Every structure is written in structure tokens, then in C-alpha cells.
Amino acid sequence: KQEVTQIPAALSVPEGENLVLNCSFTDSAIYNLQWFRQDPGKGLTSLLLIQSSQREQTSGRLNASLDKSSGRSTLYIAASQPGDSATYLCAVPRLGGGGADGLTFGKGTHLIIQP
Amino acid sequence: NAGVTQTPKFRVLKTGQSMTLLCAQDMNHEYMYWYRQDPGMGLRLIHYSVGEGTTAKGEVPDGYNVSRLKKQNFLLGLESAAPSQTSVYFCASSPTSGIYNEQFFGPGTRLTVL
Numbered sequence: 001k002q003e004v005t006q007i008p009a010a011l012s013v014p015e016g017e018n019l020v021l022n023c024s025f026t027d028s029a030i031y032n033l034q035w036f037r038q039d040p041g042k043g044l045t046s047l048l049l050i051q052s053s054q055r056e057q058t059s060g061r062l063n064a065s066l067d068k069s070s071g072r073s074t075l076y077i078a079a080s081q082p083g084d085s086a087t088y089l090c091a092v093p094r095l096g097g098g099g100a101d102g103l104t105f106g107k108g109t110h111l112i113i114q115p
Numbered sequence: 116n117a118g119v120t121q122t123p124k125f126r127v128l129k130t131g132q133s134m135t136l137l138c139a140q141d142m143n144h145e146y147m148y149w150y151r152q153d154p155g156m157g158l159r160l161i162h163y164s165v166g167e168g169t170t171a172k173g174e175v176p177d178g179y180n181v182s183r184l185k186k187q188n189f190l191l192g193l194e195s196a197a198p199s200q201t202s203v204y205f206c207a208s209s210p211t212s213g214i215y216n217e218q219f220f221g222p223g224t225r226l227t228v229l
Contacts, residue, residue, distance in 0.1 A: 044220040099216040102148055102160040
């Protein structure tokens with residue numbers, strides 16, 4: 001059974017810092033990994049989808065990496081801003097492969113950026 | 116495009132009552148999913164569909180039924196609601212893009228069962 005762990009569970013940093021969020025998974029037979037952002041009381045917004053062949057994906061100040069062999073992914077946020085405050089979720093295909101059978105989620109990292 | 120929409124946004128039920136949650140997507144996506152989100156548990160898959168007329172069980176299907184009569188709609192039913200079904204329900208959809216299935220989520224339905 002796929003299990004996803006996110007560390008840390010919560011993080012509070014001053015504005016402007018660079019930070020790293022961690023995600024680990026138990027079944028490496030996956031083709032992709034997806035990072036989401038969730039604001040309080042809202043739905044999930046897809047940030048990045050990393051394909052296993054890419055190893056890295058960038059969008060603006062966000063950079064995500066994927067190392068299937070070690071079962072790890074990191075989300076790097078550069079020059080953090082108060083607007084980055086949210087919960088960040090990592091998800092992988094529930095039954096391996098590409099995810100047609102649904103995703104397994106981590107419990108998230110609750111991020112607070114202090115002005 | 117409206118993306119993925121969910122109806123209703125909020126609902127309060129009494130134990131034993133029934134209701135249907137509606138998910139609609141206008142992106143012509145083939146795959147659709149229902150998840151529930153509970154504090155301390157994260158998101159868990161209830162049921163999913165890989166095409167019109169097809170449904171399959173996810174991780175926590177008990178107490179729920181689903182139907183996909185039209186490609187753009189995915190309905191989640193609770194026949195006899197229980198307090199344990201108090202949760203936030205999210206619908207998602209995904210295109211059939213080969214082996215890379217990016218999922219897009221709706222805004223959620225907050226359900227309370229008294």
C-alpha cells in the first residue's frame with residue numbers, strides 16, 4: 001500500500017527566506033508526483049506535476065525534484081512571501097503507474113510566512 | 116472554462132437522511148474522482164470513474180454510491196448518512212494524457228451529519 005509522508009508538518013519562517021518542503025513515498029513504481037497548494041477552506045490548486053523522466057520541474061519561484069530510487073521529492077520555494085502561506089500537499093499514484101486509479105496524499109506541510 | 120464545480124458548497128444532514136453531491140467539469144476530462152478530507156487523515160479516495168458509465172471503488176467506499184451517466188458529471192450519493200461521514204468532499208478530474216494524469220480539483224462540499 002502506498003504511503004506518503006510530509007516533513008515538517010508545520011513551518012513558520014520570516015519573509016524572504018528560501019525553504020524546502022519534503023515528501024517521501026513507499027512505492028517507487030510511479031510515473032509522476034504532484035504538488036498542490038490548499039488555502040484555508042478552499043480546494044486544491046495544482047502547482048507542479050513532475051514526470052519520473054524529468055526529475056525536476058520549475059514554475060516561477062517553485063522548483064520540485066523527484067528521486068524515485070530513494071522515494072523522495074522536495075519542493076523548493078525561493079524568496080518566500082506572505083502570500084505563500086498555505087498548506088502544501090504532495091500526492092503520488094495510489095496503485096503506482098500514472099494515477100488513473102487515483103492519488104495517495106500526504107497530510108501536508110502547513111506553511112506560515114511572517115511579514 | 117469553469118473547470119471543476121461542486122454543488123452544494125455546504126450541507127447539514129440528520130443521521131439517516133440521504134443526499135447527492137454533484138460534480139461537473141467542462142474540460143472534457145475522461146477520469147473523475149471523489150475524495151474526502153478529514154483532520155489528521157488527509158485526503159482519501161472514495162470512488163472514481165475512468166469513463167462514462169464506469170465506476171470503481173477507492174480506499175474508503177463504504178456508505179457511498181456513485182454514478183457517471185454523462186461524461187461531464189460525477190454524482191456521489193449517501194443513502195443513509197452517519198456522523199462519521201461528516202467531512203469535506205472534493206471532486207477532481209483528469210485527462211487521459213497517457214501515463215501522466217494531472218488532477219484538477221473542485222472547491223469542495225462541506226458536509227455535517229448530526
